[in-house]
Amino acid sequence: MISEQTLRKLKSLEARKLFVQIPEGLKMKALEIAGFLESKGFEPVISVEPCFGACDLRENDAKALGCDAILHIGHTDFGLKTTLPVVYDVWRSGFDPVNVLKHEISNLDGFGSIGLLATAQHIDAVRNLKAFLKSRGKRVLTAKSGALQEAQVLGCNYANAVKIGKEADCFIFIGSGNFHYSGLLESVSKPVFFINAEEGSMKLIKESRNRLAVKKEMRIEKARGLKTFGIFISTKPGQMHTDAAENVAKMLRERGKRVVFISADMLTPEKIMGMGIEVLVNTACPRIYDDQKLFGIVILNPDDVERI
Numbered sequence: 001m002i003s004e005q006t007l008r009k010l011k012s013l014e015a016r017k018l019f020v021q022i023p024e025g026l027k028m029k030a031l032e033i034a035g036f037l038e039s040k041g042f043e044p045v046i047s048v049e050p051c052f053g054a055c056d057l058r059e060n061d062a063k064a065l066g067c068d069a070i071l072h073i074g075h076t077d078f079g080l081k082t083t084l085p086v087v088y089d090v091w092r093s094g095f096d097p098v099n100v101l102k103h104e105i106s107n108l109d110g111f112g113s114i115g116l117l118a119t120a121q122h123i124d125a126v127r128n129l130k131a132f133l134k135s136r137g138k139r140v141l142t143a144k145s146g147a148l149q150e151a152q153v154l155g156c157n158y159a160n161a162v163k164i165g166k167e168a169d170c171f172i173f174i175g176s177g178n179f180h181y182s183g184l185l186e187s188v189s190k191p192v193f194f195i196n197a198e199e200g201s202m203k204l205i206k207e208s209r210n211r212l213a214v215k216k217e218m219r220i221e222k223a224r225g226l227k228t229f230g231i232f233i234s235t236k237p238g239q240m241h242t243d244a245a246e247n248v249a250k251m252l253r254e255r256g257k258r259v260v261f262i263s264a265d266m267l268t269p270e271k272i273m274g275m276g277i278e279v280l281v282n283t284a285c286p287r288i289y290d291d292q293k294l295f296g297i298v299i300l301n302p303d304d305v306e307r308i
């Protein structure tokens with residue numbers, strides 16, 4: 001449930017009406033959260049718009065509804081500036097990976113220095129894992145970069161992995177779902193073991209870096225022969241990269257491509273269906289990159305455009 005620290009922060013703001021953003025994975029707890037906040041004297045308004053990260057702060061919605069503050073659950077501060085106060089409640093999972101690792105420790109034979117990484121809700125698990133690995137004679141590496149917490153990774157930010165990428169012999173990543181795989185593999189060259197908190201299992205990520213590189217090369221090659229490029233700019237405050245979009249447009253125009261800027265809060269295939277866009281350049285959340293099949297057109301990241 002909401003932490004004592006979060007409640008103290010909300011009280012110190014003298015906030016009463018709260019605009020509450022909840023990630024998809026916690027929506028089933030929305031009524032419970034609302035009831036808890038009401039019992040503490042707050043008036044919650046639960047936003048049911050999809051929320052995948054703290055990049056997605058719906059300040060305008062909160063203001064329009066007359067809220068005193070935003071309570072953003074499940075994510076850490078992304079460093080966005082707002083005029084309305086925002087309180088982040090990370091919602092720790094309570095998952096302890098030590099039991100999982102105890103059964104899999106032989107997989108780490110031959111790896112002396114181990115880099116630890118986790119998504120925000122599993123950061124506490126890193127502490128437990130660190131102590132366990134040290135007790136088994138391993139050297140443990142973690143990093144803290146910018147607004148990220150120690151050892152934290154985001155799907156759009158692997159700086160904590162890159163920072164220790166040279167020293168680590170391998171990485172252990174604690175998370176759930178498949179979203180972080182490809183970004184992590186592209187960011188570091190060492191083996192990555194994935195502790196899946198939902199399944200309570202550990203496996204070596206077998207997705208081959210070569211395969212990812214070949215798939216990327218094929219997309220770029222296909223885009224070279226196509227004419228009409230849509231450059232997607234999200235209206236989510238932490239995903240709105242207008243400078244990157246302008247740079248991409250300039251490069252594409254120099255290469256004789258037809259360019260159109262398109263904008264949405266969250267882009268889904270049906271929103272651009274029938275427009276005739278042949279290649280989508282995504283300047284927003286990298287999650288879209290993994291949805292090539294759903295969109296049915298080539299999707300590129302801004303970096304890919306330099307190679308067209």
Ligand code: SF4
Nearest residue numbers: 052053055155156285
């Ligand atoms: S941009 Fe995407 S990966 Fe980055 S924090 Fe937002 S939802 Fe997560």
